Amino acid sequence: xxxxxxxxxxxxxxxxxxxxxxxxxxxxxxxxxxxxxxxxxxxxxxxxxxxxxxxxxxxxxxxxxxxxxxxxxxxxxxxxxxxxxxxxxxxxxxxxxxxxxxxxxxxxxxxxxxxxxxxxxxxxxxxxxxxxxxxxxxxxxxxxxxxxxxxxxxxxxxxxxxxxxxxxxxxxxxxxxxxxxxxxxxxxxxxxxxxxxxxxxxxxxxxxxxxxxxxxxxxxxxxxxxxxxxxxxxxxxxxx
Numbered sequence: 705x706x707x708x709x710x711x712x713x714x715x716x717x718x719x720x721x722x723x724x725x726x727x728x729x730x731x732x733x734x735x736x737x738x739x740x741x742x743x744x745x746x747x748x749x750x751x752x753x754x755x756x757x758x759x760x761x762x763x764x765x766x767x768x769x770x771x772x773x774x775x776x777x778x779x780x781x782x783x784x785x786x787x788x789x790x791x792x793x794x795x796x797x798x799x800x801x802x803x804x805x806x807x808x809x810x811x812x813x814x815x816x817x818x819x820x821x822x823x824x825x826x827x828x829x830x831x832x833x834x835x836x837x838x839x840x841x842x843x844x845x846x847x848x849x850x851x852x853x854x855x856x857x858x859x860x861x862x863x864x865x866x867x868x869x870x871x872x873x874x875x876x877x878x879x880x881x882x883x884x885x886x887x888x889x890x891x892x893x894x895x896x897x898x899x900x901x902x903x904x905x906x907x908x909x910x911x912x913x914x915x916x917x918x919x920x921x922x923x924x925x926x927x928x929x930x931x932x933x934x935x936x937x938x939x940x941x942x943x944x
Contacts, residue, residue: 774797776794798831803822809931813911820899831891915931917930
């Protein structure tokens, strides 16, 4: 029968579900077996935890299912044939994914462009999705262009190279893209899948024939959006 120590404090493991870290001070041999289990909320049965090693044998890393809710869970650590109390302190870990993994649209200046997206909450806490989102975009190649113009500028009058660069960087940023979510906004629970209907309001200051890139950011999400602005159509001849 395994000997159980009650005289020492519980071993603490802290972190997000995918990576909780704790220290077992007297484990100095990486070959010594470590087994960890915990009791989920509302369950009387303990569940085993995946244990990962570290270059320092005293550091033990645990991996729990992504949907384990934030909170403190009691458990046990088996170190060889010795059983010890453990405390797993799980932190909030928002996790959002979107399909498709990036959004590419083609538009004219001032257009309203619709798109359908699938949002998946892979984290362990709900995430609030507001009906209106905004994000900035920047012209592809805008930095290089601004630097080039700054280098070749003849510096007439009081105009400095840094002013030329700053002015051209400002021109490469046409403003914010407003994204309205007509369906699917609101609280998205942990593990939930939500279909979104979105409309992008393209700034009227984007330039024809240029490509702009930006990121929609929400919780841990950094979702890339590429906007290709259609070139101006050639003027058609007047009909007789």
